[in-house]
Amino acid sequence: MGHIDGAEVAKHDKQKSCWIVLDSNVYDVTNFVSEHPGGAPIILRHAGTDATEEFKKYHPLDYLTDYLPADARLGPVDPGTFGQLRQIKEEKAVKASDSDSSHDLPHLSLCVSATDFEQAAKAVLPHKSYIYASTSANTGLSLKGNLDDWGRIHFRPRVMRNVGDVDPRCRILGHESPYPFYMSPMGTMGAIHAGAEPEMYKGAVRKGIHAVVSTASTKSSEQIMQRYVEEQESMKRASPTVLFYQYYMPVDRTKAIALMGIVKKCGYKGLWITVDTPVLGKRTADRYLQAEEAFAVGLEESASSWETGGDNAFAPAMGGRPVQGQLSPHTTWEDLVWIRKEWDGPIVLKGIQCAEDAKLAMEYGCDGILLSNHGGRQLHTAPSALMTLCEIRTYCPEVLKKLEVFVDGGLRDGNDVLKALCLGAKAVGVGRPFLYALGAYGSKGVERCVDVLAEELQTGMRLLGITSLDQCRPSLVNASRLLNEMYRPDQFSIKSKL
Ligand SMILES: Cc1cc2nc3c(=O)[nH]c(=O)nc-3n(C[C@H](O)[C@H](O)[C@H](O)COP(=O)(O)O)c2cc1C
Secondary structure, eight states, X not given: OOOBOHHHHHHOEETTEEEXXXXXXXXXXXXXXXXXXXXXXXXXXXXXXXXXXXXXXXXXXXXXXXXXXXXXXXXXXXXXXHHHHHXXXXXXXXXXXXXXXXXXSOOGGGOOSTTHHHHXXXXXXXXXXXXXXXXXXXXXXXXXXXXXXXXXXXXXXXXXXXXXSOBOOXXXXXXXXXXXXXXXXXXXXXXXXXXXXXXXXXXXXXXXXXXXXXXXXXXXXXXXXXXXXXXXXXXXXXXOOOEEEEEOOOSSHHHHHHHHHHHHHHTOSOEEEEOSOSSOOOBHHHHHHHHHHHHHTTOHHHHHOGGGOOOOTXXXXXXXXXXXXXXXXXXXXXXXHXXXXXOOSOEEEXXXXXXXXXXXXXXXXXXXXXXXXXXXXXXXXXXXXXXHHHHHHHHOTHHXXXXXXXXXXXXXXXXXXXXXXXXXXXXXXXXXXXXXXXXXXXXXXXXXXXXXHHHHHHHHXXXXXXXXXXXXXXXXXXXXXXXXXXXXXXXXXXXXXX
16 A cells, blocks of 8 residues: 555545544545534545544544545555644634624524524623513513423433334324424514515425414514415415414404404414413513613613603513503403404413413313413513423313413423423423524524434433333423422312402
């Protein structure tokens, strides 16, 4: 075997032809790159150069003989040209660090967890928009509880269950979904991305997950549906994605009925009535911003008198005060009777926070309930959805059989979806991670966020020892920490009637 010139090695620095030098020998690893258990990027970073130092950090040298065919070894590198290789490598490193520092926004491929999108969004969004997305109620304890409670449930995995193939599909209100999670409704997406809701739902359609569209959207219900249909038509294969409608009930009954008519005509597949927002909660970070803005222009008096309104750019989701004509503080359970007459599709109550109301929803003939505290944006120290789910399991488990029970709030890891399913939920809503992904990267970010959660979910299924979601069951989780803290009524029979 003759010596190989370093300049020749340097030419093979791409995925389609990838050579590396290890321990003074040149290897053609082109066919191995995509199979490398540690991922292709680490090899490609050293393509066309000497990778010995990096390689030794992870592998013994005889690893090569296990993984590469004998003809992958091309021969020894010419010792006289070795120096050139080193120089090329250094130049590459400088170039990479220059291009990295020229952007505040990390490359999309660097987002590997759902939580990564928040920092990315923070780096590029106007401060006011970031505050809108991230703000929570009062001291932030409701949001913190949402985030923390997922970690307070532990898995009880089963092993040796042949988990080679897993099927993460489920049905949500009769519509097949590739995964048991969906996009939560969030208002005013125009503050987050110029493409607003259509850009968000483009990501959903491309990945096939369902989405709930907010009444408080930047674009009209008709525009959103129109763009969704266009997106569907542009797909080679129909996407399973359907759009549901999140309904903030207008105060005026005539307007409320008219809005339902529009929603029906547009073709939304279900009405998700938000019941945790008779008025807006106190969104603290938003209040600071409003106060600072008011103070800056000498309006500090009006900033403190919240009843009279004021800056409400992102109402109703952001304002922090009742929004006349948009939210109805007068809604009661009896309203469900006339709503049912006007709406013949599925009805889900969004924002159920205790077992009694879950039972009432069942008695009033709802099709589903969403256990939610509005992403910790409404009542101070409201229970997490998982806590409410534990209550329902304990005091009125029949609800889990009769209704589709959804949960949302603080979900940041695909594995955690499985915990909710084991405790009887049908699917989990995801809010801010998708919003941050949209803000930072548009629909491509949204797609990436779906992929991140989906991969975690499927790995989670395998490690938990299940191959389909109907195998999720209570014995696969230990929820005793939440159960210990659960509300204990004096009598064991729970009264749902008011
Ligand atoms: C910026 C933002 C806007 C929201 N707007 C609405 C809305 O218009 N209607 C609604 O019912 N819920 C709204 N929500 C609540 C979400 O639907 C969902 O309950 C919550 O975001 C889930 O928590 P997560 O963000 O931690 O995933 C909003 C949440 C956020 C973060």
